[in-house]
Amino acid sequence: MTPAAAPSTNPTLRPVRGIGLGGGLAANILNMVGIGPFITIPLAISAMGGPQAMLGWLVGAVLCAYDGLVWAELGSAFPRSGGPYHYLLHAFGPARLGRLFSFLYLWQSLLIGPLSIASGTVGLAQYASFLAPDMKPWHMMAVAAGVCLLNTALLYRDIRSIQRLSIGITVVVVAACLWIVLSGALHFDAKLAFDFPEGAFKPTGAFWMGMGSATLIAVYDYGGYNNVCMIGEEIKNPGRTIPRAVLLSIGIVALLYLGLNLSILGTLPWQVAQKSEAVVAEFMQVIYGRWGGVVVSLLILIASWGSALVVLLGFSRVPYTAAVDGRFFKPFATLHPEGRFPTISLLFMGVASAVACFFSLADLIAVLIVIQTLFQFTAQCVAVVMLRRQGPAAPGQFRMPLYPLPVIITIAGWLYIVATSQPRHIAIGVAMLSLGVVVYLAQSRREGAWPFRYPAWRAAP
Numbered sequence: 001m002t003p004a005a006a007p008s009t010n011p012t013l014r015p016v017r018g019i020g021l022g023g024g025l026a027a028n029i030l031n032m033v034g035i036g037p038f039i040t041i042p043l044a045i046s047a048m049g050g051p052q053a054m055l056g057w058l059v060g061a062v063l064c065a066y067d068g069l070v071w072a073e074l075g076s077a078f079p080r081s082g083g084p085y086h087y088l089l090h091a092f093g094p095a096r097l098g099r100l101f102s103f104l105y106l107w108q109s110l111l112i113g114p115l116s117i118a119s120g121t122v123g124l125a126q127y128a129s130f131l132a133p134d135m136k137p138w139h140m141m142a143v144a145a146g147v148c149l150l151n152t153a154l155l156y157r158d159i160r161s162i163q164r165l166s167i168g169i170t171v172v173v174v175a176a177c178l179w180i181v182l183s184g185a186l187h188f189d190a191k192l193a194f195d196f197p198e199g200a201f202k203p204t205g206a207f208w209m210g211m212g213s214a215t216l217i218a219v220y221d222y223g224g225y226n227n228v229c230m231i232g233e234e235i236k237n238p239g240r241t242i243p244r245a246v247l248l249s250i251g252i253v254a255l256l257y258l259g260l261n262l263s264i265l266g267t268l269p270w271q272v273a274q275k276s277e278a279v280v281a282e283f284m285q286v287i288y289g290r291w292g293g294v295v296v297s298l299l300i301l302i303a304s305w306g307s308a309l310v311v312l313l314g315f316s317r318v319p320y321t322a323a324v325d326g327r328f329f330k331p332f333a334t335l336h337p338e339g340r341f342p343t344i345s346l347l348f349m350g351v352a353s354a355v356a357c358f359f360s361l362a363d364l365i366a367v368l369i370v371i372q373t374l375f376q377f378t379a380q381c382v383a384v385v386m387l388r389r390q391g392p393a394a395p396g397q398f399r400m401p402l403y404p405l406p407v408i409i410t411i412a413g414w415l416y417i418v419a420t421s422q423p424r425h426i427a428i429g430v431a432m433l434s435l436g437v438v439v440y441l442a443q444s445r446r447e448g449a450w451p452f453r454y455p456a457w458r459a460a461p
Contacts, residue, residue: 016340020236024228024245025252026170027310031224032253033173034307035123037260038280038300039361040217045274047213051193051265052200054258056214061254063215063413064222067377068250069400070384070410072243075229076398077387079238082109082321083229084376089325091383091390099327099450100440105376106322107436112368113315113349116223117308118356119364121147124304126361130278130297144357151309152350155316157341169306176299177256180280183287184263193266212420219417220365221257224307225250230314233321243398312353316346363425370421371429373414381407381414 019027044053071083078086085102092098124147125140135143154165201207228235228245235241264273264283276282278293280300285293320342323332331344356364384400384407393399400406418426445452 017234017236017238019228019231019234019241021241021244022167024235024241025249026166027227027231027313028225028245028249029170029253030166030173030303030306030310031227031314032222032249032307033177033256033303034224034311035120035127035300035304036221036223036307037257038304039123039126039277040221040365041261041264042274042276042279043362044214044217045265045270047217048200048207048210050195050197050200051270052196053214054261054265056211057218057221057257057261059211059215059413060218060222061250061257063410064219064225065247065250065254066406066410066413067381068225068246069406070380071226071229072246072398073384073400074380074387075226075232075242075246076239076396077394079232079235079242080321081231081233081317082106082319083226083232084380085109085318085322087380087383087387091386096450099444100437101379102322103327103440104433104436105379106318106328107439108371108375108432109315109318110352111432112371113311113318114352114356115364115368117148117151117311117315117349117353118144118359119220119361119368120304120308120311121145121353122357122361122364124301124308125357127278127281127297127300127304130281131294141358145354147305147308148312148350148354148357151305151312152346154309155313155341155346155350156336156343166306166310169302169309172299173303173306174252174256176296176303177260179299180284180296181256181259181263183284183292184259184267187287188263188266190266192269193262195270209420212417215413216366216369216417216421218257220369222250222253223369224311225253227310227314230317233317239394239396239398308353312346312349316342316349318345319348320345366422366425367428370418370425371432373418374426374429375433377414378411381411 044056045051047053048056074087075083078090080086084105088105089098089102092101121144122140125135125143128143129135129140225246228242228249232238232242260280264279267286268276268279268283273279273283278297281293281297284296319328319332320335322328323330323345332342332348334343334345335341336343385404388403441451444450
């Protein structure tokens with residue numbers, strides 16, 4: 001590829017299926033591990049007021065495992081770039097309600113994509129401040145935005161080179177996590193880890209609200225097991241690779257997170273951990289001294305950078321695939337003629353994520369999860385039911401075991417998270433979806449599309 005090569009909108013160009021199981025696992029694990037657990041463990045402890053916050057991580061793991069079955073079945077059925085767009089479109093009818101639901105997914109992706117990317121780079125900037133304590137808030141914002149723009153430049157290339165890069169970073173990330181867990185195991189103090197305050201498990205209203213908040217945080221940290229579905233059109237043997245990448249990544253990361261939580265809670269008093277802005281660095285500094293905190297901070301910076309990179313990779317495919325179908329602005333369908341990657345879509349997501357870096361981390365995480373839960377996650381559960389009613393599975397297509405139990409449990413979990421969220425975050429989600437419906441109806445009326453398209457017998461003279 002040469003810098004002078006111009007982008008192309010040639011419809012015969014298609015993305016290359018160049019990512020195997022290793023690349024799919026790397027795309028998911030990098031997205032999941034990233035900066036999330038390293039900055040949110042204190043938030044979860046604070047939400048529940050003690051080490052019983054581990055319950056939130058366990059509930060989040062179970063919920064994500066069941067939701068992973070939903071993603072695995074849908075991703076196997078429709079291995080297309082921008083996966084959920086196709087799931088909702090076909091499940092609810094491409095000429096009927098599916099048009100609205102797929103548009104709403106695209107609409108929310110224009111916000112949740114940049115929010116997700118920005119939350120990772122904002123967390124990266126927080127850990128950078130451990131290495132440079134004199135950093136001011138605006139310095140951290142600038143660092144976070146700069147990483148978003150750097151990743152945009154790095155992704156402006158052939159997808160196969162990105163696969164090699166992501167696998168290499170994943171090895172570093174997993175090795176760092178194992179080092180942290182092993183260090184904690186060697187210095188583990190059960191009295192600290194299980195120092196529950198009085199009434200910690202009393203089922204009061206405060207307990208259930210705290211559990212909801214901790215589960216929301218855990219879901220954010222586990223989020224990313226669906227990233228392989230976002231690049232389905234670039235996955236080899238997607239019918240097998242996508243389900244395996246989704247389910248294996250959830251199991252691997254759940255074990256890592258359980259180890260991380262126990263390691264930190266068994267070394268630092270939870271009263272100290274809940275107030276920390278760089279809890280893993282402080283934890284390693286207690287064990288090894290200053291050098292331990294510095295080294296682990298550097299590894300976390302690598303992990304969070306890699307996570308933001310693959311999140312941008314996934315979300316940059318969503319406006320592209322909708323534009324290819326003629327349901328979004330045509331320039332977003334542009335593919336580079338040699339690298340065959342979306343250009344305009346990638347640039348939009350990269351710049352928008354840089355702008356989102358100027359909002360607080362707590363609001364980025366909460367709004368991100370609530371918006372996705374209010375519509376996309378629950379709608380996809382219904383989509384599985386709708387697709388099953390349309391006919392039998394294609395040869396080689398994955399079907400979840402114990403159906404419909406995973407669907408029922410997943411919907412109940414998402415509703416619980418929304419019910420225990422902050423009213424202002426719910427209001428933002430409802431307002432965004434309502435505005436999306438208005439925009440869709442205005443566009444459909446102008447184009448004469450559903451629900452304004454009259455039946456043929458009424459249109460005839």
